[in-house]
Amino acid sequence: MVGCLMFAMVGTRxxxxxxxxxxxxxxxxxxxxxxxxxxxxxxxxxxxxxxQLYFSSTDGVNKLFAYSDANYAMDIDxxxxxxxxxxxxxxxxxxxxxxxxxxxxxxxxxxxxxxASLTTKEVVWLCRLLKDLEIPQHIPTFLFYDNQAAIRxxxxxxxxxxxxxxxxxxxxxxxxxSNHKILITYVxxxxxxxxIMTKPFPTEKFQRFRILFVLFQVLxxxxxxxxxxxx
Amino acid sequence: MAKDRFQKPGIDFTEAxxxxxxxxxxxxxxxxxxxxxxxxxQFDIKTAFLHGALSEEINMEQPRGFQVPESMNxxxxxxxxxxxxxxxxxxxxxxxxKFLTDHDLGVSEADPCLYCDHSSPKSMILIFVDDxxxxxxxxxxxxxxxxxxxxxxxxxxxxxxxxxxxxxxxxRVNRTLYLDQTRYMFHIGHRFGYDHCHPVSTxxxxxxxxxxxxxxx
Numbered sequence: 001m002v003g004c005l006m007f008a009m010v011g012t013r014x015x016x017x018x019x020x021x022x023x024x025x026x027x028x029x030x031x032x033x034x035x036x037x038x039x040x041x042x043x044x045x046x047x048x049x050x051x052q053l054y055f056s057s058t059d060g061v062n063k064l065f066a067y068s069d070a071n072y073a074m075d076i077d078x079x080x081x082x083x084x085x086x087x088x089x090x091x092x093x094x095x096x097x098x099x100x101x102x103x104x105x106x107x108x109x110x111x112x113x114x115x116a117s118l119t120t121k122e123v124v125w126l127c128r129l130l131k132d133l134e135i136p137q138h139i140p141t142f143l144f145y146d147n148q149a150a151i152r153x154x155x156x157x158x159x160x161x162x163x164x165x166x167x168x169x170x171x172x173x174x175x176x177x178s179n180h181k182i183l184i185t186y187v188x189x190x191x192x193x194x195x196i197m198t199k200p201f202p203t204e205k206f207q208r209f210r211i212l213f214v215l216f217q218v219l220x221x222x223x224x225x226x227x228x229x230x231x
Numbered sequence: 232m233a234k235d236r237f238q239k240p241g242i243d244f245t246e247a248x249x250x251x252x253x254x255x256x257x258x259x260x261x262x263x264x265x266x267x268x269x270x271x272x273q274f275d276i277k278t279a280f281l282h283g284a285l286s287e288e289i290n291m292e293q294p295r296g297f298q299v300p301e302s303m304n305x306x307x308x309x310x311x312x313x314x315x316x317x318x319x320x321x322x323x324x325x326x327x328x329k330f331l332t333d334h335d336l337g338v339s340e341a342d343p344c345l346y347c348d349h350s351s352p353k354s355m356i357l358i359f360v361d362d363x364x365x366x367x368x369x370x371x372x373x374x375x376x377x378x379x380x381x382x383x384x385x386x387x388x389x390x391x392x393x394x395x396x397x398x399x400x401x402x403r404v405n406r407t408l409y410l411d412q413t414r415y416m417f418h419i420g421h422r423f424g425y426d427h428c429h430p431v432s433t434x435x436x437x438x439x440x441x442x443x444x445x446x447x448x
Contacts, residue, residue, distance in 0.1 A: 004419045010254050011397055012412045019434035022441055029443075037439065040431055042423060047430025049416035052400070052409040053258075057266035076442040092262040092408075095255045125341055129259055132339035133347055133355060200435035207432065224413055 002027050005041055012053050014086065014096035014213050015206075016041055018197045021082065021098045050224045054214045055092035064089050064130070064141040066123050067187070070101070070115035071198035072108040080104050083115035084197030086213065087122055089130070093214045095122050098197040103167065110166060112150035117173040119143060120182055127181070140183040146192040151184050249320035252344035252359045252395075258410070260345070260357050260366065261399065265408035267353060269366040270373050271399070274380065274388035276327075279361035282384060283312040283322030320360055330383060331356060334376055359395050 002024050009020050019041050026034045068085040075082065080101050087095040099118070105111040120143070127137045145151055153163060157174050176182040193209035195201070201209070264271050276282075290306040291313075293299065312322040328338065331346045336356060339345035347355040354367035356376070367373040380386050391399050393414075400409040420426060 001419075001423055004422075007396070008412055008415060008419070011415070012410050016434045022435070026441065026443065033439070034441065037435070037441065039425075040436060041434045042420065042425045043428050043431045044434040045416050046420050046425050046428055047432065049420070050411065050413045052411035052413075055258075055262045055265040055408040055410070057268075057406040062266065076440060089259060089262050090266050092258070092265070094258045094262060126255070126259065129256060129339060129341035129345070132337075132341055132345065133259070133263055134349065134353060135263065200437040200439075201433065202437055203432040218409060 001038060001042075005038070005045070008045065013045075013051075013215070014093060015048075015051075015196065015210050015215060016044065017096060017098040018082075018084070018200065019044075021100070025100070048217070050217055050219050050221055051215050052218050053093055054216055054218075055090070057090055062090060062130075062135050063139065064123060064126060064137060066119050066141060066143045066182075067145075067192065067194045068115050068119035068143060069146060069192050069194040069198055070108075070111040071195075072105070072111045074199060075100060078104065081111035081114070082198045083111070083118055084194045085115070085119040085122060086194050086197070087119070087126060088214070089126070091214065094126060096197065096213075097122070106165075109147060109149040109153060110163070112145070112147040113153055113163075113166065113173070114170050116143065116145060116150060116154065116184070117170040120173050120176055123182060124176070140180045143182050143184045144187040144192070145184055146187050146189045148186060151186055154184055249324045249360055250343045252357050253342055256342040256345050257357060257359075257364075257394070257397065260355065260364065261408055261410065263355075264366040265401070265406055267368055268403060268406050269353070269368050270370055271391040271401070272365045272373070272377060272388055273391040273394050274363045274365065274377065274386050276361040276363070276380075277385040277387065278314075279327075279384070280312055280314050280316075280319040280323050283319065283324075283326050285309055285312050285316075285318070285322055287318070289316070323361070327358065330380075334379065336376075362395060364391060364394055 002020065005016065005020055006024065009017050019037070023034055023037050064087060066085060066087045068083065070081050070083040072081050073079040080103070082098065082100050084098045085096065086093065101111060101114055103114070105114060123141050123143070127141070130137060154174055154177050177184060193212040196206055196209045289309045291309060293305070293307055312319045332338070336346040336348050339347060344358050345355065354369070354372060357364040365377065377388060393399070396412060396415055398411050398414065401407070
């Protein structure tokens with residue numbers, strides 16, 4: 001059942017990626033509470049089954065934008081952080097992921113930094129894909145971010161006693177920043193909609209952020225069946 | 232159907248996986264198609280796996296009803312792949328790759344399932360084993376490959392509607408494109424018995440925290 005939901009998530013539903021991420025961890029030995037959580041996702045999908053991802057070309061600038069955020073030590077079992085990222089092309093959602101970080105970080109800044117480097121990997125891959133499709137990205141990709149300290153950490157490559165333990169694998173982000181492939185930009189936390197991929201939210205805020213995932217309800221269920229026919 | 236249970240790894244087959252397009256590539260493809268107002272066609276190659284050439288030597292019993300009476304103790308050596316062989320999908324991929332590269336389509340470095348033409352009218356093809364999606368800005372060039380495909384293989388094609396489970400709805404005038412899995416959602420809802428449940432507004436409850444040491448069953 002989680003596998004079925006996962007397919008929906010990777011196909012068109014970034015909004016359930018956090019919920020899927022936390023339950024899939026327990027699919028080895030599920031308890032009753034985990035089943036309740038899965039049931040809740042099903043009930044949510046039931047209400048939003050006709051939601052559609054939207055691709056447009058209104059701006060026509062063929063640019064990539066990335067949003068990324070991390071939730072520090074949200075996993076109760078091993079205190080690892082969860083990172084979320086969302087990459088848009090022409091305002092159309094291309095990539096999203098909500099992933100538990102592989103290493104434990106000792107500060108919020110560190111987890112955000114690791115998260116930014118994960119997002120950079122996605123952006124680099126997409127840039128290559130777009131180059132193959134004859135849409136090379138000449139201007140740097142904007143990476144929106146809500147942690148000032150992590151931005152400072154990327155921009156000033158200084159060796160600091162609080163960051164000396166951060167693994168080398170995450171520092172390649174600095175290289176991309178310095179050769180202008182990526183431009184890290186600050187976005188206030190209340191506008192950082194990728195938050196819904198890293199933690200649960202109450203209804204009102206969730207719905208406000210969901211729209212920013214370019215996920216809309218175009219048809220309601222009744223209109224859908226009128227068009228598609230009862231198949 | 233071949234008897235795949237008798238096939239041994241390393242001897243009768245080495246690699247069994249065929250590359251499939253990533254969902255990210257599909258979405259990037261569709262985003263570009265929407266922005267450039269491309270014509271989109273989806274095609275499906277019938278009995279695709281029978282076209283693949285085998286690199287390993289595989290023998291099979293003579294099929295029942297088609298035995299040659301004077302050489303009953305002989306076996307058939309397979310030159311092309313059959314459905315049910317482990318490597319059927321793997322063997323199909325290079326065959327199709329050759330066809331596309333012969334038609335001036337280059338394979339993308341980022342995703343081996345994406346082929347694009349580097350000449351001026353932009354054209355591209357995305358393959359998902361035997362399902363293909365074709366996009367092109369130039370209508371006359373658009374049908375060339377499709378008609379060549381028809382000559383080479385047996386294909387069915389039509390306007391892009393439902394590609395690997397993603398329903399594509401387009402508005403060509405406003406250059407917009409919608410992508411949904413509504414049918415799939417209803418399908419899994421039905422399969423797990425959620426036809427008549429009460430919908431909720433968020434997928435995760437902020438008050439529930441999961442950890443692995445629950446004492447309750």
